[in-house]
Amino acid sequence: xxxxxxxxxxxxxxxxxxxxxxxxxxxxxxxxxxxxxxxxxxxxxxxxxxxxxxxxxxxxxxxxxxxxxxxxxxxxxxxxxxx
Numbered sequence: 553x554x555x556x557x558x559x560x561x562x563x564x565x566x567x568x569x570x571x572x573x574x575x576x577x578x579x580x581x582x583x584x585x586x587x588x589x590x591x592x593x594x595x596x597x598x599x600x601x602x603x604x605x606x607x608x609x610x611x612x613x614x615x616x617x618x619x620x621x622x623x624x625x626x627x628x629x630x631x632x633x634x635x
Contacts, residue, residue, distance in 0.1 A: 579618050587627045598623040 576599075583595040590598075602623045603616020 575618065579620050579623065582620055583623060583627050586624050587630075590627055595623075595627065598627045602626055 579599060580592075580595055583590065583598060587595075599618055600616055602619045602625075604619050605614050606617045607614045
């Protein structure tokens with residue numbers, strides 16, 4: 553759901569990359585706050601390596617869903633594996 557003015561409930565349902573972008577930006581902000589010296593590559597790896605696999609059966613696609621708790625744990629430890 554997204555905030556939307558002039559609606560009864562104040563939210564509206566949308567999907568797609570325009571809806572995912574704020575979540576990824578927020579995740580990067582949390583990682584930056586937790587580890588100010590981490591590189592963008594390290595933060596990206598933390599998000600990708602700790603993501604929970606999600607499949608879309610109708611497409612046969614599998615992609616990682618952000619697990620910010622696990623990514624924060626990894627970035628705080630300084631553990632930056634290549635996955």
